[in-house]
Every structure is written in structure tokens, then in C-alpha cells.
Amino acid sequence: MQTLTAAEFDAIAARHPTLLVPSFWSRFRIPVIAGGMILYMVFCWWFFAVGQVMSSANWGIAGNYLADWVSYEIRPDIEIAKDGAMAITYSRFDPIGPNPNPDWIDARRETITRTVPEAAAPVQTPSSKPSSSFSFMVQPAPQAAEQSASSESSAPKTVTEEVIVDAKVTLGRAATVDVRPDRVILIRDGSTVTLRLDRVRETVTVDGAKPDWVEQRAEGGRVIAYFGWAGWVDVSSDRVRIRNRFFGWANFIFDTNSAFFGMSASHVMNTIISGERIDPSMSNLALAWNDILYNPSWQHLDVWTKLLQTIVMAFVGTLFAMVVSFPLSFLAARNITRNRPVNQIVKRFFDFQRSVDMLIWALFFTRAFGPGPLAGISAIFFTDTGTLGKLYSEALENIDDKQREGVKSVGAAPIAVQRFGVLPQVLPVFASQALYFWESNTRSATIIGAVGAGGIGLKLWEAMRTNSDWENVAYMVILILIVVFIFDNISNALRSRLIGQRQH
Structure with a gap:
């Protein structure tokens, strides 16, 4: 090959000036592509109002949701009566158990004389009973008689009893809430806020400046104070709601109604092995296992x-x-079935099945069969038949025809040609794709279960709808992750073995 000299190269360039000039696309393709991507991102930012969404998002709520996944709350309510007497109550499903007396609530009690309405007792009078005979005699009106009896039974009563007059609640390490009949003192990281309670006007007044961790949307309305991870407090004129957060999952093994509630692990083991029977009808081991399985929380x-x-x-x-x-x-497959109408009909059938998402098919089959696993199985079957059919047919169309022609040349029947000339080439691919879809459908079955197709997805959706059982949501999500992880490893191992056998 002759090499051009510099003079010859310049002469060619002078005769053909456009020949050696690169095209516009070859010179500017990288800046054009980069500029197009930037313009597209700017358009998406404007079209979807990403900046507005980011600025108006309540990141504090998102943080609370994440905290609720790995924690639980104890929720005492401090009721304040008109005479200043206070009482601490707990919700029905509070995880603290019966007869709660936590060490983080320091309640000071005093014996006072107070006036309370006596409980009204049902009073029956002869006039309130239906009469079977008509009488012209004037009788007292039943409603008037009942009101008179009710007013007598609910007459104020003076009692002397021990009541709570001051309750100091400790939240975390650096936060306290001091509840008194006329005010609530909030302390967080050395900052103190005093809330004045007016039960006559039903107002709450913040003394002085209000820090950013104290929220009052309307003047005189309720006040919400946030204490970070430790929890939050909702203050009204006659009630203080405490939400004290603790790390972990409360009552995960035994619920508050279990005989083993509050026992240490060693105490539980000793009770199961050598303790007297708690329930005469079953052993302590059976009772403990039953309490775990049927834990209502x-x-x-x-x-x-x-x-x-x-x-x-x-x-x-x-x-x-x-x-x-x-x-x-x-x-x-066009190379297997050489009939174009049949090829097109089957391929369009595959397109019809896979063109509609599995979630939509789940909604359809839920309406057809009712809620339950049958709808979920049908949705997975219908969607994956189209997808696997397309993948399988494409794998068949890309086989090496030499092996099939070799089997056909010895006079083998058409079935034998497919069996020995086609299947050895595609069977490992078919099995690998089926294993991948099995692993993927384990995740998809959770999603379609949320629309009524059964399974843990429906259970997960029910827990999320309560907006308070996020620890249960985390529990189910972890179980799903474990199952997907196990199936992913099983699927990868089987696929690797199939591909390895094919290579050998």
C-alpha cells in the first residue's frame, strides 16, 4: 500500500475541499445529545412541578412513618376535670398491658373533697309501664316522671377521694411534659414553653415566643409539640394526649392477654418445662405456642x-x-410452523395477553371469581402466558437449523425432529426464563393481592390503611424480602446449573 506524502494529501484536500470535512453530526453529536437530555430533564421538572412538590412536601411526616416501622408508642391520655382533678387513661389496645404504671410518668396525688354527679340508675314507675286498659283518670306523664327520677339520681354528690393533681412525663432523654390543672410546661433540649389552659373558654394559650417544634394552627386552639424520635404531645384545654415512642416491636411474641406476657425468656422456659399447668386443658408448651400463633396484635x-x-x-x-x-x-415460531396466518394469530394472542398489566387482569378476575387466590393465579397465568409465549417463540426462531436438518436427514418423524433437533437447544433457555418469572411473580403476587387477589398483599394493604400499624407493615415487608431473597438464590442456582450443563 502506497503512503501519501503531505504534499499529495494537501493537493487532494485542495481539489476536494468537502471530502475531508467531518459532518455536522459527527462534530456535534455529543453536545446535541447532552443538550437534549438537559432540556428533557428541565421539561420534566416543569411539567411535573417537581420543585413545588419538593418544597411543599411534609418530610416530618415521612420521618415519623419510617420511625413507626421500627418502634411502638405508648399513648396515655391525661383528662383534666373542671375542678382540676386529673386522671390518666390508656387506649384499649395499648401495648403496656393491664394495670399500667410506667416509671416515666411521675404522678403526684392528693386527697381532696370534690363534687361529682352521682351515676344515674334506671328507675321504673308504674306510670311508665304500658297499660292494657283505658282509664279516664288523669295519670302523670311518663316523660315527666322519668325526668324527675333522673334528676334525683344524678344530683351532685360530695366525695373525698385521692386524685392526680400533677403529672410529669419524661419523653426520651431531654424532654419532659409537666401537666397541671391550669397549665402544661414543655421542656425540650433546655427550651421551655408554657401553655395556659382555660377550661371555661376552652382555649390554650402559648406564653411567650413559640419555637418551631410547637405548632398551633388557630389562636386558642389545640397545641401539638414534637419531640423528635421520642414522640409528640397533643394539648387541649381539658386533655393532654401523650405519644411516647420506644424502639422495637412491642408484644411481638406474647400479647397483653397472654399468661406469659411480661415474663423473661428464662421464666417462660422454666414455666414451659417444669411449671404447673396454667390451663388444665393443655400443656404450657401448647399454650405458649397457641398464644404466639394467635397473637392478636x-x-x-x-x-x-x-x-x-x-x-x-x-x-x-x-x-x-x-x-x-x-x-x-x-x-x-415462523421457522417451526410455516403457516403465516397461524403464526400471526398466535402472536396476536400473546400480544393481547401481555398488553394488559397483571394488576388490571387481577382486578378483572377478582370481579369474575371474587376475592381470593384463584383471581391471583388467573392474573399471573394469563399475563405470563403471553410474555413467556413471545420469549419462547423468539428463542425458537433463533435456533441453529443445522442440528434440526441433521436429524431430519436421517428420516426422523416431525415429532422426533423437534424432540432431538430443537428442544436440546432451547430447553435450558425455556427453563431459565420460567425460573426468572417464578421469582418475579413472587413479588408481583404481593401487589395483585392488595386489590383483592388474596395472599399477603391484601394483609399488607389492610395494615397500611389503618395508618397506625406501620410496625406490622415492616414485619410483613421483611418476610416478603426474605422470601424473595431465598427464591432469587434458588432461581439463580438452578439457572446457573442449567446453563452450565448446556455449555458442557
Whole structure:
């Protein structure tokens, strides 16, 4: 090959000036692509109002949700009567258990004489009974008689009793709430805020400047004070709601109604092994296991059953899809079935099945079959039949025809040609794709379960709708992650083995 000299190269460039000039696209393609991407991102930022959404988002609520995943709250309510007497009550499903007396509430009590309305007792009078005979005699009106009896029974009564007059609540390490009949003193990280309570006007007044961790939306209205991870307080003129947060999952093993509630692990083991029977009808081991499975707060048995239902849903739906799409893929492959109308009909059938998302099919089958696993299995089966059929047919169309022609040349029957000339090439690919879809459908079955198709997805959605059981949501999410992790490793191991066998 002759090499051009510099003079010859310059001469060619002078005769053909446009020949050696690079095109506009080759010179500016990188800046054009980068500019187009920047313009697209700016358009998306404007079109979806990303800046406005980011600025108006309540990140504090998001932080509280995340904190609720790994913590629980004890929620005492401090009621303040008109005469200043206070009482501490707990919600019905509070995790603290019966007869609560936590060490982080220091309640000072005094014996006072107060006037309270006596409980009204039902009083029956002869005039209130229905009469079976008519009488012209004037009788007292039943309503008047009942009101008279009610007013007598609810007459004020003077009693001497011990009541709470001051309650000091400790939240975390650097926050306290001091509740008194006429005021509430909030202390957080050395900052003190005093709230004046007026039960006559039903108002709450903030003394002095209001820090950013104290919120009062309307003048005289209730005040909410946030203490970060430790919890928050809702103050009204006659009630103080305390939300004290603790790390961990409360009552995960035994609920408050269990005989083993509050026992240490060693105490539970000793009771199971050598303790006297708590319930004469069953052993302590059976009672403990029964209390764990039927824990009303966590519902372990129901959650595990729903999780198994999800696994079975994914497996059965994928298996049926694989069995049906396998023969149909041979009809869709142009090099296997040389009939264009049949190819197009089967391929369009696959397109119809996979063009609608699995979630939409789940909604359709839920209406058709009712809520339950059958709707979920049908949705997975219907969607994956179309997707696997398309993948299988494309794999068949890309096989090496030499192996098939070799089997055909020895006079083998058409079935034998497919068996020995086609299947050895595509079977590992078919199995690998089916395993991947089985692993993926384990996740998808959770989503479609939320729309009524059964499984743990429905249980997860119910827990999220309460907006207060986020620790239960975290529990189920962790179980789903564990299952997906296990199935992912099983699927990868099987696929690697299949591909390895094919390579050998």
C-alpha cells in the first residue's frame, strides 16, 4: 500500500475541499445529545412541578412513618376535670398491658373533697309501664316522671377521694411534659414553653415566643409539640394526649392477654418445662405456642398463611403459564410452523395477553371469581402466558437449523425432529426464563393481592390503611424480602446449573 506524502494529501484536500470535512453530526453529536437530555430533564421538572412538590412536601411526616416501622408508642391520655382533678387513661389496645404504671410518668396525688354527679340508675314507675286498659283518670306523664327520677339520681354528690393533681412525663432523654390543672410546661433540649389552659373558654394559650417544634394552627386552639424520635404531645384545654415512642416491636411474641406476657425468656422456659399447668386443658408448651400463633396484635399464623398463599399463587400461576405457552410458542415460531396466518394469530394472542398489566387482569378476575387466590393465579397465568409465549417463540426462531436438518436427514418423524433437533437447544433457555418469572411473580403476587387477589398483599394493604400499624407493615415487608431473597438464590442456582450443563 502506497503512503501519501503531505504534499499529495494537501493537493487532494485542495481539489476536494468537502471530502475531508467531518459532518455536522459527527462534530456535534455529543453536545446535541447532552443538550437534549438537559432540556428533557428541565421539561420534566416543569411539567411535573417537581420543585413545588419538593418544597411543599411534609418530610416530618415521612420521618415519623419510617420511625413507626421500627418502634411502638405508648399513648396515655391525661383528662383534666373542671375542678382540676386529673386522671390518666390508656387506649384499649395499648401495648403496656393491664394495670399500667410506667416509671416515666411521675404522678403526684392528693386527697381532696370534690363534687361529682352521682351515676344515674334506671328507675321504673308504674306510670311508665304500658297499660292494657283505658282509664279516664288523669295519670302523670311518663316523660315527666322519668325526668324527675333522673334528676334525683344524678344530683351532685360530695366525695373525698385521692386524685392526680400533677403529672410529669419524661419523653426520651431531654424532654419532659409537666401537666397541671391550669397549665402544661414543655421542656425540650433546655427550651421551655408554657401553655395556659382555660377550661371555661376552652382555649390554650402559648406564653411567650413559640419555637418551631410547637405548632398551633388557630389562636386558642389545640397545641401539638414534637419531640423528635421520642414522640409528640397533643394539648387541649381539658386533655393532654401523650405519644411516647420506644424502639422495637412491642408484644411481638406474647400479647397483653397472654399468661406469659411480661415474663423473661428464662421464666417462660422454666414455666414451659417444669411449671404447673396454667390451663388444665393443655400443656404450657401448647399454650405458649397457641398464644404466639394467635397473637392478636401481630397475627403470626394469619400472616404466615397469607405468605404461603402468595408463594403458592406465584408458583401455580407460573407453572400453568409455562405449560400453556410451551406448545403455543411452536405455532408462533415462523421457522417451526410455516403457516403465516397461524403464526400471526398466535402472536396476536400473546400480544393481547401481555398488553394488559397483571394488576388490571387481577382486578378483572377478582370481579369474575371474587376475592381470593384463584383471581391471583388467573392474573399471573394469563399475563405470563403471553410474555413467556413471545420469549419462547423468539428463542425458537433463533435456533441453529443445522442440528434440526441433521436429524431430519436421517428420516426422523416431525415429532422426533423437534424432540432431538430443537428442544436440546432451547430447553435450558425455556427453563431459565420460567425460573426468572417464578421469582418475579413472587413479588408481583404481593401487589395483585392488595386489590383483592388474596395472599399477603391484601394483609399488607389492610395494615397500611389503618395508618397506625406501620410496625406490622415492616414485619410483613421483611418476610416478603426474605422470601424473595431465598427464591432469587434458588432461581439463580438452578439457572446457573442449567446453563452450565448446556455449555458442557
